[in-house]
Amino acid sequence: MRLVIARCTVDYAGRLTAHLPSAKRLLIVKSDGSVAVHSDDRAYKPLNWMSPPCALKEEDGRWTVENKAGEKLIITLEEVLLDAEHELGIDPGLIKDGVEAHLQELLADRMEVLGEGWSLIRREYMTAIGPVDILCRDGEGRTVAIEIKRRGEIDGVEQLTRYLELLNRDPLLAPVRGVFAAQQIKPQARVLATDRGIDCVVLDYDGLRGIEDDKLKLF
Structure with a gap:
């Protein structure tokens, strides 16, 4: 730097x-x-x-x-x-709080919640600017980078955008599309993600843990 x-x-x-x-x-x-x-x-x-x-x-x-x-x-x-x-070297990346780390672990173990045929490549896929939470393949075999947050805000979309720009330079991975996943996604973050071609997924923490919601639902 x-x-x-x-x-x-x-x-x-x-x-x-x-x-x-x-x-x-x-x-x-x-x-x-x-x-x-x-x-x-x-x-x-x-x-x-x-x-x-x-x-x-x-x-x-x-x-x-x-x-x-x-x-x-x-x-x-x-x-x-x-x-x-100054040479800073490779940054180990942000240490996530317990909920985000657990969401990452749960989603990696249950990729099928994102669609049929989805498969994990690896968690914490390291890049020159930090680790991608989950790198996987969708049901059509395309590479997908997933950024996981407890609360999805604009900064998270910007972070995923930087990862995608870097990953898409790798001919072995490209084309790479992005998924922004969080328990709650702010409207502004959703608009920015959609504008950049990034899919948004709202994660059900209890659902991923296999706990049924006992609240009444309207269908």
């Missing part, structure tokens, strides 16, 4: 245009090629960014980051205060 603190301006040219005037900012270049521009607020959210696959070209105090669609992020460096690189 490369960290640069610099006074700079930032211009984005693509489906729309955006401009950040001169100010001190943190620029992050990750090993996957992504570039993010951060200020000293907004928590984790960058002011602007370019997701991989993209290419960074540096010349005369000017960075041009371009993706396959021709969109460009142009960063003009006026003063560089820090420029450092």
